[in-house]
Amino acid sequence: MRPLILVVEDETLVRMTLVDVLEDAGFKVIEAVHADEALRVLKAVSGIDAVVTDVEMPQGSINGFELAQRVRTDRQEIGVLIASGRAAPKAGDLPEGALFIGKPVHPETLVRLIKNLLGPPLG
Template sequence: MPEKKPDVRAFILVVEDEALVRMMLVDVLDDAGFKVMEAAHADEALHILAAVPDVQVVVTDVEMPRGSINGFELARRVRHDRQDIGVVIASGRVAPAPGDLPEGTHFVGKPIRPERLLELIRALLPKG
């Protein structure tokens, strides 16, 4: 029986309250060869991050009506707890104010061009 090769695809968590936008992001990332999990709001994302240590990048919306925190606060918590995880924050309505983006995060306006999203994620992944 052949030895199973380890799965070396990067693990991305998509946090987006709009189901159609979330599905589009997941499809883009899946087509690019990433492993993808999804969450509908930041609280759900924090539960996933606590349970799944392999996540390497979080892609999050800013405004999510459900949940107790927005995407900026999620990014701060992720970067505080897990400096090894990069974060891409996206919004079509809210721009980051000074101090909103912790180190290890990138901001992108919506609608997100797939090429730009992939470029930002690859920049956050460890080299090699």
């Protein structure tokens, strides 16, 4: 079964690129435009293995750091990767176990980090 990744990114072209890279690497992908939509998806869809989120998403009520904290609090089994081209994490921004990467994200780096979050393959 292919791992399911939730991509949270407000910029359409960036989101499409992330989705393409992850699908090409064998993942199933669900998209959300901002953190509020992502939280709705997380409530409605079981089996999400990891979340890849941007930090700055003007449309939502919270940013990617806050989304990551919520995911970590509510669903500890989900891996979290935070990406940003502008906002670097300060002390306390990253929840335990979450990873941060600067943008632009190289496709091979993205796939490697997601695989690290998911841990060793089962079976």
